[in-house]
Amino acid sequence: MSNQNFRNASPTDATRCFEIETLAYDGDEAATHEKISKRIVEYPQGFLILEVDNQIVGFINSGCAYDVEMSDEDFKELIGHDPDAPNVVIMSVVVDPAHQGLGLSTALMSEFVKRMTDAKKETIHLMCKEHHVPLYEKFGYRYTQPSASDHGGVRWHEMMMDLRRD
Template identity: 70%
Template sequence: MIMQPTFRQPVPGDAAYCFNIETSAYEGDEAATLEKIATRIAEYPEGFLILEAEGRIAGFINSGCAFDVVMSDEEFKELIGHDPAAANVVIMSVVVDPAEQGKGYSKLLMTEFIRRMTEMGKKTIHLMCRDHHVALYEKMGYRYIKPSASDHGGKPWHEMMMDL
């Protein structure tokens, strides 16, 4: 019998496994470091959503909150400037283990993440993505804002936003 995926917030022991997924899914230096992932789990577990399938982590979304969103702010990835009271959510990673891709997990993760952020009273969700993900996020309800000033990983990014 195949179990339905479940969602949960992270615990500190999840950092290493999430780091392994992050580095297997992102190219080059696009992946967050283990230290950044551990910081995100420790400082804002409410903004970190894990999807488990068959008893193991299959993917996750992590985020921070800001009053003034500057998507190209590299320090924010270490939660510098993060304020959990802010109404604007900034997604830093949407990651599904490459071995688990193609099962609809990214959509399930995003749907649950949006539901939770709405329940928390957040007003907007912001993210950056590569060219090939723009259409996917538009289907999920995000709107294209602009090419990003960020050169993270040495390739172009695009800023997108959703009003909740």
């Protein structure tokens, strides 16, 4: 792939990230512009941008918690987020549909995991649709349980990666 760059988001990225979010997620599954903006401002070190040829083509955003409750809708607003907490909760993993199928989600996830490991985080949690479970298992996540969340009217599944080294 041509010129790839990873960086943390800045407030000026919110509009492009919102565009990608609404292209990649159906209806109510997509975060609002307001939520994306808040996530960038409140936890930029957990909002990783992937650029290709100086254009934003994907991102991962997250928050941190001491006690992870994946079905907590308030957490999507970063209520209860503590940047010092050891557990990372991913809220979106998104690649612009025009750039999918090029290995960018793998590159994005690998960089995110490296950064969270370097930040001494202990676990990463996420929710995904059933058809994405095998993809996240390839990334090193393990299936934990069906989620109580019905965000966007969809059935979600909880996954977790342990970053602690024995």
